[in-house]
Amino acid sequence: MFYIYCPYCGEHREEEEFHAKGQAHLPRPENPDECSDEEWGNYLYFRTNPRGLHHEIWVHATGCRKFFNATRDTQTYEIKETYRMGEAPRVTQPSVTEQS
Protein backbone atom coordinates (compact mmCIF):
# COMPACT_ATOMS: atom_id res chain seq x y z
CA MET A 1 0.00 0.00 0.00
CA PHE A 2 1.57 3.24 -1.18
CA TYR A 3 1.68 6.43 0.81
CA ILE A 4 1.28 9.18 -1.77
CA TYR A 5 1.87 12.91 -1.47
CA CYS A 6 -0.83 14.85 -3.31
CA PRO A 7 0.74 18.06 -4.69
CA TYR A 8 -2.62 19.85 -4.60
CA CYS A 9 -3.72 18.82 -1.10
CA GLY A 10 -0.17 19.12 0.23
CA GLU A 11 -0.47 15.95 2.30
CA HIS A 12 0.48 12.31 2.31
CA ARG A 13 -2.58 10.11 1.87
CA GLU A 14 -3.26 6.38 1.63
CA GLU A 15 -3.21 4.66 -1.74
CA GLU A 16 -6.90 3.82 -1.30
CA GLU A 17 -7.73 7.45 -2.09
CA PHE A 18 -5.98 7.36 -5.47
CA HIS A 19 -6.23 5.68 -8.84
CA ALA A 20 -3.32 5.08 -11.20
CA LYS A 21 -3.97 6.38 -14.71
CA GLY A 22 -1.00 5.10 -16.66
CA GLN A 23 2.01 6.62 -18.35
CA ALA A 24 2.47 10.39 -18.20
CA HIS A 25 3.84 12.90 -20.71
CA LEU A 26 2.32 11.44 -23.89
CA PRO A 27 2.09 14.28 -26.45
CA ARG A 28 -1.01 14.08 -28.62
CA PRO A 29 -0.05 14.34 -32.31
CA GLU A 30 -0.43 17.95 -33.49
CA ASN A 31 -2.58 17.02 -36.43
CA PRO A 32 -4.28 13.64 -36.06
CA ASP A 33 -5.65 13.71 -39.62
CA GLU A 34 -2.12 13.65 -41.03
CA CYS A 35 -0.95 10.73 -38.83
CA SER A 36 -0.33 7.37 -40.34
CA ASP A 37 -2.35 4.55 -38.81
CA GLU A 38 0.78 3.30 -37.14
CA GLU A 39 1.62 6.65 -35.52
CA TRP A 40 -1.94 7.02 -34.27
CA GLY A 41 -2.00 3.45 -33.04
CA ASN A 42 1.24 3.97 -31.17
CA TYR A 43 -0.14 7.08 -29.52
CA LEU A 44 -3.38 5.39 -28.54
CA TYR A 45 -2.26 1.97 -27.42
CA PHE A 46 1.46 1.53 -26.96
CA ARG A 47 3.06 2.25 -23.59
CA THR A 48 6.51 1.71 -22.13
CA ASN A 49 6.89 -0.79 -19.34
CA PRO A 50 10.24 0.14 -17.82
CA ARG A 51 12.05 -1.53 -14.99
CA GLY A 52 13.11 1.39 -12.85
CA LEU A 53 11.97 5.01 -13.13
CA HIS A 54 8.51 5.58 -14.54
CA HIS A 55 6.57 8.82 -14.88
CA GLU A 56 2.88 8.20 -14.42
CA ILE A 57 -0.43 9.93 -13.88
CA TRP A 58 -2.42 9.49 -10.70
CA VAL A 59 -5.76 10.93 -9.69
CA HIS A 60 -6.73 11.78 -6.13
CA ALA A 61 -10.09 10.16 -6.67
CA THR A 62 -11.64 10.39 -3.21
CA GLY A 63 -9.79 13.58 -2.27
CA CYS A 64 -9.44 16.71 -4.38
CA ARG A 65 -10.26 14.74 -7.56
CA LYS A 66 -7.32 16.35 -9.39
CA PHE A 67 -4.87 14.63 -11.69
CA PHE A 68 -1.14 14.87 -11.01
CA ASN A 69 2.10 13.17 -12.01
CA ALA A 70 4.38 10.90 -10.04
CA THR A 71 7.85 9.51 -10.66
CA ARG A 72 7.96 6.01 -9.30
CA ASP A 73 10.58 3.29 -9.28
CA THR A 74 8.79 0.20 -10.56
CA GLN A 75 11.40 -2.03 -8.99
CA THR A 76 11.46 -0.71 -5.43
CA TYR A 77 7.98 0.92 -5.50
CA GLU A 78 9.57 4.05 -4.15
CA ILE A 79 7.79 7.24 -5.18
CA LYS A 80 10.56 9.72 -5.93
CA GLU A 81 8.38 12.80 -6.41
CA THR A 82 4.89 13.96 -7.26
CA TYR A 83 4.28 17.12 -9.27
CA ARG A 84 1.40 19.03 -10.77
CA MET A 85 0.06 18.68 -14.28
CA GLY A 86 2.06 20.72 -16.78
CA GLU A 87 5.23 20.62 -14.70
CA ALA A 88 8.37 18.75 -15.75
CA PRO A 89 9.75 15.92 -13.57
CA ARG A 90 12.87 16.73 -11.57
CA VAL A 91 13.92 13.09 -11.20
CA THR A 92 14.78 11.66 -14.61
CA GLN A 93 17.87 9.61 -13.81
CA PRO A 94 18.34 6.84 -11.30
CA SER A 95 20.42 8.07 -8.38
CA VAL A 96 24.14 7.26 -8.33
CA THR A 97 23.80 4.53 -5.70
CA GLU A 98 21.09 2.79 -7.69
CA GLN A 99 23.16 2.73 -10.87
CA SER A 100 25.97 0.73 -9.31
Added chain:
Amino acid sequence: MTQTNRLNNGGRIDRGQPLSFQFNGRTYQGYKGDTLASALLANGVNVVGRSFKYSRARGIVSAGAEEPNAVFQLGATEATQVPNVRATQQELFDGLVSQPTSGWPSVNFDFMGIFSKVFGRALPPGFYYKTFMFPQAAWETYEKYIRKAAGLGRSPREKDVDIYDHVNQHTDVLIVGAGPAGLSAALSAARAGARVILADEQSEMGGSLLNGHDVLNGQPATEWVQSVLEELAGYDHVQLLPRATVNGYHDHNFLTIHERLTDHLGDRAAPYTARQRLHRVRAKWVIQATRAHERPLVYGNNEVPGRMISSALSTYINRLCRGAGPSSCIDDHQRPCLPDCLRLARRRA
Protein backbone atom coordinates in the same frame (compact mmCIF):
# COMPACT_ATOMS: atom_id res chain seq x y z
CA MET B 1 -4.42 -35.61 37.47
CA THR B 2 -1.32 -34.48 39.33
CA GLN B 3 1.23 -32.34 37.61
CA THR B 4 4.06 -34.83 37.84
CA ASN B 5 6.62 -32.74 36.01
CA ARG B 6 6.01 -29.45 37.79
CA LEU B 7 8.68 -27.57 39.72
CA ASN B 8 7.67 -26.45 43.19
CA ASN B 9 8.76 -22.86 43.04
CA GLY B 10 9.94 -20.01 40.83
CA GLY B 11 8.93 -19.03 37.33
CA ARG B 12 6.16 -16.80 36.10
CA ILE B 13 3.11 -18.94 36.79
CA ASP B 14 0.61 -18.35 39.58
CA ARG B 15 0.32 -21.51 41.65
CA GLY B 16 -2.55 -19.93 43.58
CA GLN B 17 -4.79 -20.07 40.51
CA PRO B 18 -5.20 -23.62 39.25
CA LEU B 19 -7.05 -24.02 35.96
CA SER B 20 -8.55 -27.14 34.49
CA PHE B 21 -8.53 -27.89 30.80
CA GLN B 22 -9.17 -30.75 28.41
CA PHE B 23 -6.88 -32.35 25.91
CA ASN B 24 -7.93 -35.30 23.80
CA GLY B 25 -10.99 -35.93 25.99
CA ARG B 26 -9.13 -36.02 29.31
CA THR B 27 -9.12 -33.33 31.98
CA TYR B 28 -5.84 -31.92 33.30
CA GLN B 29 -4.77 -29.20 35.69
CA GLY B 30 -2.50 -26.26 34.99
CA TYR B 31 -1.84 -22.83 36.45
CA LYS B 32 -2.52 -19.30 35.39
CA GLY B 33 0.44 -18.15 33.34
CA ASP B 34 0.87 -21.51 31.66
CA THR B 35 0.72 -21.99 27.95
CA LEU B 36 -1.26 -25.02 26.84
CA ALA B 37 2.06 -26.63 25.91
CA SER B 38 3.70 -26.07 29.28
CA ALA B 39 0.62 -27.37 31.08
CA LEU B 40 0.66 -30.54 28.97
CA LEU B 41 4.37 -31.03 29.63
CA ALA B 42 3.79 -30.53 33.37
CA ASN B 43 1.16 -33.26 33.21
CA GLY B 44 3.55 -35.62 31.52
CA VAL B 45 1.74 -35.62 28.16
CA ASN B 46 4.45 -36.48 25.68
CA VAL B 47 2.68 -37.41 22.47
CA VAL B 48 0.71 -34.49 21.07
CA GLY B 49 0.58 -35.29 17.37
CA ARG B 50 1.49 -37.60 14.56
CA SER B 51 3.69 -36.94 11.57
CA PHE B 52 2.38 -36.90 8.03
CA LYS B 53 2.64 -40.03 5.98
CA TYR B 54 4.36 -42.35 8.49
CA SER B 55 2.37 -41.16 11.52
CA ARG B 56 5.34 -41.22 13.85
CA ALA B 57 4.65 -39.93 17.37
CA ARG B 58 5.49 -36.27 17.86
CA GLY B 59 6.10 -34.25 21.03
CA ILE B 60 6.47 -30.58 21.83
CA VAL B 61 9.86 -29.32 20.62
CA SER B 62 9.69 -25.57 21.06
CA ALA B 63 8.12 -22.87 23.21
CA GLY B 64 6.98 -20.37 20.61
CA ALA B 65 5.68 -19.64 17.13
CA GLU B 66 8.08 -22.13 15.55
CA GLU B 67 6.28 -25.15 17.01
CA PRO B 68 5.63 -27.72 14.27
CA ASN B 69 4.01 -30.54 16.28
CA ALA B 70 1.64 -29.27 18.95
CA VAL B 71 -0.97 -28.00 16.51
CA PHE B 72 -4.43 -28.34 18.02
CA GLN B 73 -8.10 -27.81 17.39
CA LEU B 74 -9.55 -25.52 20.05
CA GLY B 75 -13.11 -24.80 21.10
CA ALA B 76 -15.72 -26.14 23.52
CA THR B 77 -18.66 -25.61 21.15
CA GLU B 78 -19.16 -26.05 17.44
CA ALA B 79 -19.40 -22.29 16.85
CA THR B 80 -16.11 -21.55 18.61
CA GLN B 81 -13.96 -24.13 16.87
CA VAL B 82 -10.53 -22.77 15.94
CA PRO B 83 -8.29 -25.04 13.90
CA ASN B 84 -4.51 -25.24 13.97
CA VAL B 85 -3.61 -23.30 17.10
CA ARG B 86 -0.10 -23.90 18.36
CA ALA B 87 -0.23 -25.04 21.96
CA THR B 88 2.98 -23.12 22.62
CA GLN B 89 1.21 -19.86 21.80
CA GLN B 90 -2.13 -20.51 23.49
CA GLU B 91 -2.42 -19.30 27.06
CA LEU B 92 -4.26 -21.57 29.40
CA PHE B 93 -7.72 -20.57 30.63
CA ASP B 94 -10.21 -22.41 32.77
CA GLY B 95 -12.33 -24.74 30.68
CA LEU B 96 -10.12 -24.77 27.60
CA VAL B 97 -10.97 -27.69 25.33
CA SER B 98 -8.36 -28.90 22.87
CA GLN B 99 -8.02 -31.81 20.49
CA PRO B 100 -5.02 -33.03 18.57
CA THR B 101 -5.41 -32.47 14.83
CA SER B 102 -3.45 -35.47 13.67
CA GLY B 103 -3.64 -39.14 14.52
CA TRP B 104 -6.51 -41.49 13.86
CA PRO B 105 -8.29 -42.92 15.76
CA SER B 106 -6.18 -41.11 18.40
CA VAL B 107 -2.68 -39.72 18.86
CA ASN B 108 -1.78 -42.48 21.29
CA PHE B 109 -3.11 -45.31 19.20
CA ASP B 110 -2.64 -44.42 15.59
CA PHE B 111 -3.78 -46.76 12.89
CA MET B 112 -1.46 -45.33 10.27
CA GLY B 113 1.45 -45.49 12.70
CA ILE B 114 0.99 -49.21 13.06
CA PHE B 115 0.36 -49.58 9.36
CA SER B 116 3.60 -47.71 8.63
CA LYS B 117 5.61 -49.85 11.01
CA VAL B 118 4.53 -52.97 9.19
CA PHE B 119 4.25 -51.69 5.64
CA GLY B 120 6.54 -48.65 5.90
CA ARG B 121 8.98 -50.13 3.44
CA ALA B 122 6.22 -50.22 0.88
CA LEU B 123 5.91 -46.44 1.12
CA PRO B 124 9.24 -45.21 -0.25
CA PRO B 125 10.31 -41.55 0.04
CA GLY B 126 8.63 -39.68 -2.75
CA PHE B 127 5.41 -41.60 -2.39
CA TYR B 128 2.57 -39.16 -2.04
CA TYR B 129 -1.07 -39.62 -1.24
CA LYS B 130 -1.72 -37.82 -4.51
CA THR B 131 -0.93 -41.15 -6.11
CA PHE B 132 -4.48 -42.13 -5.19
CA MET B 133 -6.02 -39.44 -7.38
CA PHE B 134 -6.18 -41.80 -10.34
CA PRO B 135 -8.44 -43.22 -11.59
CA GLN B 136 -10.54 -40.14 -10.99
CA ALA B 137 -13.70 -42.03 -10.08
CA ALA B 138 -11.96 -43.73 -7.18
CA TRP B 139 -10.87 -40.45 -5.59
CA GLU B 140 -14.25 -39.92 -3.91
CA THR B 141 -13.81 -43.21 -2.14
CA TYR B 142 -10.24 -42.58 -1.04
CA GLU B 143 -10.64 -38.91 -0.24
CA LYS B 144 -12.12 -39.10 3.22
CA TYR B 145 -9.50 -41.56 4.41
CA ILE B 146 -6.65 -39.63 2.90
CA ARG B 147 -7.89 -36.34 4.33
CA LYS B 148 -7.98 -38.04 7.71
CA ALA B 149 -4.40 -39.16 7.28
CA ALA B 150 -3.03 -35.95 5.84
CA GLY B 151 -5.20 -33.09 7.06
CA LEU B 152 -4.89 -30.91 10.12
CA GLY B 153 -7.80 -29.12 11.82
CA ARG B 154 -11.33 -28.64 10.54
CA SER B 155 -13.33 -25.46 10.11
CA PRO B 156 -16.40 -24.84 12.30
CA ARG B 157 -19.78 -25.85 10.90
CA GLU B 158 -21.64 -23.06 12.70
CA LYS B 159 -21.44 -19.30 12.40
CA ASP B 160 -18.73 -17.56 14.42
CA VAL B 161 -20.33 -15.96 17.49
CA ASP B 162 -17.58 -13.43 18.11
CA ILE B 163 -16.93 -9.90 16.90
CA TYR B 164 -13.69 -8.92 15.16
CA ASP B 165 -12.42 -5.39 14.98
CA HIS B 166 -10.02 -3.38 12.87
CA VAL B 167 -8.41 0.01 13.33
CA ASN B 168 -6.24 2.34 11.23
CA GLN B 169 -3.32 4.02 12.95
CA HIS B 170 -0.40 6.32 12.31
CA THR B 171 2.75 6.35 14.38
CA ASP B 172 6.29 7.69 14.42
CA VAL B 173 7.98 4.46 15.45
CA LEU B 174 6.63 0.93 15.28
CA ILE B 175 8.74 -1.58 17.18
CA VAL B 176 8.29 -5.26 16.47
CA GLY B 177 9.21 -7.39 19.47
CA ALA B 178 9.52 -6.40 23.12
CA GLY B 179 12.68 -8.19 24.11
CA PRO B 180 15.71 -6.36 25.45
CA ALA B 181 16.36 -4.64 22.10
CA GLY B 182 12.74 -3.66 21.50
CA LEU B 183 12.24 -2.34 25.02
CA SER B 184 15.42 -0.24 24.88
CA ALA B 185 14.40 1.17 21.52
CA ALA B 186 10.91 1.96 22.80
CA LEU B 187 12.35 3.70 25.83
CA SER B 188 14.70 5.90 23.78
CA ALA B 189 11.98 6.80 21.29
CA ALA B 190 9.39 7.50 23.99
CA ARG B 191 11.74 9.69 26.01
CA ALA B 192 12.49 11.68 22.83
CA GLY B 193 8.76 12.36 22.51
CA ALA B 194 8.03 10.15 19.49
CA ARG B 195 4.74 8.31 19.14
CA VAL B 196 5.51 4.64 19.66
CA ILE B 197 3.66 1.39 19.07
CA LEU B 198 5.36 -1.59 20.68
CA ALA B 199 3.93 -4.92 19.51
CA ASP B 200 4.90 -8.28 20.95
CA GLU B 201 3.32 -11.63 20.17
CA GLN B 202 3.62 -13.05 23.67
CA SER B 203 1.38 -12.52 26.68
CA GLU B 204 4.16 -10.86 28.64
CA MET B 205 6.63 -8.37 27.29
CA GLY B 206 10.30 -8.96 27.98
CA GLY B 207 11.16 -11.68 25.49
CA SER B 208 14.22 -13.73 26.36
CA LEU B 209 14.77 -11.77 29.57
CA LEU B 210 11.79 -13.60 31.09
CA ASN B 211 13.38 -17.00 30.52
CA GLY B 212 16.73 -16.58 32.14
CA HIS B 213 18.42 -15.48 35.30
CA ASP B 214 20.15 -12.54 33.61
CA VAL B 215 21.33 -9.60 35.65
CA LEU B 216 21.11 -6.05 34.33
CA ASN B 217 22.67 -3.13 36.21
CA GLY B 218 23.07 -5.33 39.25
CA GLN B 219 19.41 -6.29 39.51
CA PRO B 220 17.43 -9.18 37.99
CA ALA B 221 16.56 -8.49 34.34
CA THR B 222 12.88 -9.10 35.05
CA GLU B 223 12.88 -6.09 37.38
CA TRP B 224 14.38 -3.96 34.63
CA VAL B 225 11.61 -5.18 32.29
CA GLN B 226 9.03 -4.25 34.89
CA SER B 227 10.41 -0.75 35.40
CA VAL B 228 10.65 -0.11 31.66
CA LEU B 229 7.09 -1.27 31.08
CA GLU B 230 5.84 0.94 33.92
CA GLU B 231 7.61 3.96 32.47
CA LEU B 232 6.29 3.24 28.96
CA ALA B 233 2.75 2.77 30.24
CA GLY B 234 3.00 6.24 31.77
CA TYR B 235 3.41 7.95 28.40
CA ASP B 236 0.28 8.98 26.52
CA HIS B 237 2.07 8.71 23.18
CA VAL B 238 3.14 5.09 23.71
CA GLN B 239 0.88 2.17 22.87
CA LEU B 240 1.79 -1.23 24.24
CA LEU B 241 0.31 -4.18 22.37
CA PRO B 242 0.96 -7.56 23.98
CA ARG B 243 -0.46 -10.67 22.28
CA ALA B 244 -0.08 -8.85 18.98
CA THR B 245 1.71 -10.42 16.01
CA VAL B 246 3.03 -8.13 13.30
CA ASN B 247 2.13 -10.28 10.33
CA GLY B 248 2.80 -8.10 7.32
CA TYR B 249 5.31 -5.46 6.27
CA HIS B 250 4.05 -3.81 3.08
CA ASP B 251 5.13 -0.90 0.87
CA HIS B 252 6.01 2.48 2.35
CA ASN B 253 6.12 1.23 5.96
CA PHE B 254 2.56 -0.07 6.04
CA LEU B 255 2.27 -2.88 8.58
CA THR B 256 -0.55 -5.04 9.83
CA ILE B 257 -0.78 -6.27 13.41
CA HIS B 258 -3.01 -9.10 14.56
CA GLU B 259 -3.93 -8.51 18.20
CA ARG B 260 -5.60 -11.28 20.21
CA LEU B 261 -7.73 -9.51 22.78
CA THR B 262 -9.65 -12.28 24.52
CA ASP B 263 -8.24 -15.57 23.21
CA HIS B 264 -6.49 -16.02 26.56
CA LEU B 265 -9.62 -15.42 28.64
CA GLY B 266 -12.11 -17.95 27.42
CA ASP B 267 -13.70 -19.95 24.69
CA ARG B 268 -15.50 -16.87 23.40
CA ALA B 269 -15.31 -13.16 24.07
CA ALA B 270 -17.67 -11.41 26.50
CA PRO B 271 -20.75 -9.92 24.83
CA TYR B 272 -20.06 -6.74 22.83
CA THR B 273 -16.32 -7.27 23.18
CA ALA B 274 -14.06 -7.77 20.20
CA ARG B 275 -12.16 -11.02 20.24
CA GLN B 276 -9.36 -10.00 17.91
CA ARG B 277 -8.30 -6.74 16.32
CA LEU B 278 -6.41 -5.97 13.12
CA HIS B 279 -4.27 -2.85 13.30
CA ARG B 280 -3.35 -1.24 9.99
CA VAL B 281 -0.41 0.96 10.83
CA ARG B 282 1.46 3.55 8.78
CA ALA B 283 4.78 4.13 10.52
CA LYS B 284 7.51 6.66 9.85
CA TRP B 285 10.15 4.31 11.19
CA VAL B 286 10.06 0.59 11.82
CA ILE B 287 12.39 -1.25 14.17
CA GLN B 288 12.44 -5.00 13.80
CA ALA B 289 13.61 -6.34 17.13
CA THR B 290 12.43 -9.87 16.46
CA ARG B 291 14.38 -12.77 17.76
CA ALA B 292 15.91 -15.53 15.71
CA HIS B 293 14.46 -19.02 15.75
CA GLU B 294 16.70 -21.78 16.94
CA ARG B 295 17.06 -24.62 14.49
CA PRO B 296 17.07 -28.17 15.76
CA LEU B 297 20.05 -30.41 15.18
CA VAL B 298 19.74 -33.01 12.48
CA TYR B 299 20.36 -36.56 13.61
CA GLY B 300 18.54 -39.89 13.58
CA ASN B 301 15.34 -39.96 15.65
CA ASN B 302 15.66 -36.29 16.55
CA GLU B 303 11.86 -36.00 16.50
CA VAL B 304 11.11 -38.64 19.12
CA PRO B 305 8.81 -37.18 21.81
CA GLY B 306 10.72 -35.80 24.79
CA ARG B 307 13.42 -34.06 22.78
CA MET B 308 13.32 -30.34 22.40
CA ILE B 309 15.46 -27.40 21.38
CA SER B 310 17.56 -25.85 24.12
CA SER B 311 15.94 -22.39 24.07
CA ALA B 312 12.55 -24.03 24.60
CA LEU B 313 13.86 -26.06 27.50
CA SER B 314 15.18 -22.88 29.07
CA THR B 315 11.76 -21.26 28.71
CA TYR B 316 9.91 -24.23 30.16
CA ILE B 317 12.19 -24.57 33.16
CA ASN B 318 12.66 -20.95 34.10
CA ARG B 319 9.48 -19.29 33.01
CA LEU B 320 6.83 -21.98 32.99
CA CYS B 321 8.28 -24.27 35.65
CA ARG B 322 8.17 -27.57 34.02
CA GLY B 323 10.63 -30.07 35.42
CA ALA B 324 12.03 -32.50 32.92
CA GLY B 325 10.80 -36.05 32.88
CA PRO B 326 13.17 -38.97 33.18
CA SER B 327 13.72 -39.16 29.42
CA SER B 328 14.54 -35.54 28.67
CA CYS B 329 17.00 -35.04 25.90
CA ILE B 330 18.28 -31.63 25.02
CA ASP B 331 19.79 -30.33 21.81
CA ASP B 332 22.47 -28.05 23.12
CA HIS B 333 24.40 -26.56 20.28
CA GLN B 334 23.41 -23.01 19.42
CA ARG B 335 22.78 -21.65 22.86
CA PRO B 336 24.70 -23.02 25.80
CA CYS B 337 22.04 -24.15 28.20
CA LEU B 338 24.27 -26.09 30.55
CA PRO B 339 23.44 -23.73 33.45
CA ASP B 340 19.77 -24.53 32.91
CA CYS B 341 20.46 -28.25 32.87
CA LEU B 342 22.35 -27.99 36.14
CA ARG B 343 19.50 -25.99 37.61
CA LEU B 344 17.09 -28.64 36.44
CA ALA B 345 19.18 -31.38 38.03
CA ARG B 346 19.39 -29.43 41.27
CA ARG B 347 15.64 -28.92 41.41
CA ARG B 348 14.93 -32.55 40.81
CA ALA B 349 17.35 -33.61 43.54
